[in-house]
Amino acid sequence: MISLRVRRRETAVAYTLLTPSLVGIGLFLVLPVFVVLWLSLRQWDLVSPSTFVGLRNYRDILSDPAVGNSFAVTALFTAMVIPVQTVLGLGVALLLNRRLPGSAFFRALYIVPWICAPLALGVVWKWMFDPTDGVLNAIIGHRITWLSSENLALPSVAAVSVWSQVGYVSLFFLAGLSAVPGHLYEAARIDGASAVRTFWHITLPLLRPTTFFILVTGIISSFQVFDTVYAMTSGGPAGHTDVIASHIYQEAFVDFRLGRAAALAVALLVVLVMVTVAQQLWFRRRITYELG
Amino acid sequence: MNSVKRVAGRRIAGNAATYLVLAAGAVVTVGPYLLSLLTSMKTPRQFGSQTSPLAFPSPFTLSNYSGLFSGEYGFVTPLVVTVQMVAVILVGQLLCSVLAAYAFARLRFPGRDALFWVYLSTLMVPQIVTLVPLYTMMAQAGLRNTFWGLVLPTVFGSPYAIFLLREYFRGIPGELIDAARVDGAGTPRVLWHVVVPMSRPILATLTIITIVTHWNNFLWPLIITTGPTWQVLTVATANLQGQYNGNWTLVTAATTVAMAPLVLLFLLFQRHVVRSISLTGMKS
DSSP states (O other): OHHHHHHHHHHHHHHHHHHHHHHHHIIIIIHHHHHHHHHTTEEOOSSSOOEEOTTHHHHHHHHOHHHHHHHHHHHHHHHHHHHHHHHHHHHHHHHHTTOOTTHHHHHHHHTHHHHSOHHHHHHHHHHHTOTTTOHHHHHHTSOOOTTTSTTTHHHHHHHHHHHHHHHHHHHHHHHHHHTSOHHHHHHHHHTTOOHHHHIIIIIHHHTHHHHHHHHHHHHHHHTTOOHHHHHHTTTOSTTTTOOHHHHHHIIIIISOOHHHHHHHHHHHHHHHHHHHHHHHHHHHHHHHHHHO | OHHHHHHHHHHHHHHHHHHHHHHHHHHHHHHHHHHHHHHHTSOHHHHHHOSOTTSOOSSOOOHHHHHHHSSSSOOHHHHHHHHHHHHHHHHHHHHHHHHHHHHHHHOOOTTHHHHHHHHHHGGGSOHHHHHHHHHHHHHHTTOTTSHHHHHHHHHTOOHHHHHHHHHHHHTSOHHHHHHHHHTTOOHHHHIIIIIHHHTHHHHHHHHHHHHHHHHHOOHHHHHHOOSSTTOOHHHHHHHHHHHTTTOHHHHHHHHHHHHHHHHHHHHHTHHHHHHHHHHHOTTO
């Protein structure tokens, strides 16, 4: 009897402690997922009452070239950013891992861009890229219109994204490198393996979990990039940097087509879940294969 | 002898190359900050007539900064609003997350595992997906362009903080909590006098993450506020840039103001920030 009462009390205490977070997470994280599904089936401009339109928003976005463009731009942006930041981050980590005097100083310096507001950094780089007043053209001595040229705008934004994240990525590789057991290197050295062979056959395979983490989180966050683009190009020129997040923002808060924006958000969620699952499957197979 | 010398020579060359690359990286990393700081200390006149944007300010001036804060461009309000917003979210989030994490880590109750699973699964939903519905919900509740509109979605605890705290709380020896209970301490006292003091490192980490995330947040404040009353620093910076495009001495002063507090915070707690990132993977 007593134990039952104690258990009831414990349950009451637990749910009291959970009340604030239940309200917060329920209202602001779980409910919006259902609201976005509901909204995606309706037409609404924020002013007049919304109307049910079935799957029309989905049909519309599937046939809208601007939507196709924004998915393509986002994929291209991701394809530019992820390999470069991963390779550079690994390179920096390898250099820092030599643990020469002063390494901690460089390590700290490299992550400064990562703690700064992407919006503010985007504005700073908009100035750096400015054709007449900017630093870049002053250094190279040519007048290049980086951000208003259709071919250069996206790579420029991608470069800023890489610049701000290399230090952050290298921190994870550094943690991964310090977890590689020293005796493996010792054994390789005794066997006369070259530095390159050691890297390919010991370091890289053992960094696989770290690499997996970096790739998954990197891809997911680059599919949501917004602030940097908003500051540097606002999606232009002519949609060449119109990433999905910019497009959703445009649909919802500039053109006031909330139903379509919601349908786009659902489509993005589906893509991201698919990316995550695909990466899980691919890496799991690779890892088991390695072990077996 | 000769080969020893050669090995030593190769090592010195290798170290020198390492430093060279690291230094080049440092220049590329810090360059934009220093250059925008320098530009923010030039007069618009010098900026307009200079031969190179790399030139040193002469004369040095703080007029861009005094202009920002003198009311003409209204940067005082955004600074105050940002500090308020970050402070309220920080306190609310830590408090609510500690309460929830304690329940998940230390209490037995029906529905615990299922509920924790729901909390965790919300981590997979990206902000951009919930943006539109969250906005419409806030608009329906009449909270557009209010302080509560800014803080409500995140003030009641974050699933990620709850996850990290739960892991940490599970490591606290049960005897300590039982001993406090035998002495007649209720749950609030146990939390405040046993659990919280023992969790300082993880609480410091969460403090850093929360401050960085919300000081830098842009998209939510951008859509939920309009006009100057509840403008935060990032939104004010973006608006200033849009309005005074080309007035780079002023704009770089604004970006410096937006970034300087966090950079200073980082310089003070550098070691802790580095550890926090490796520990948590931050925003991810």
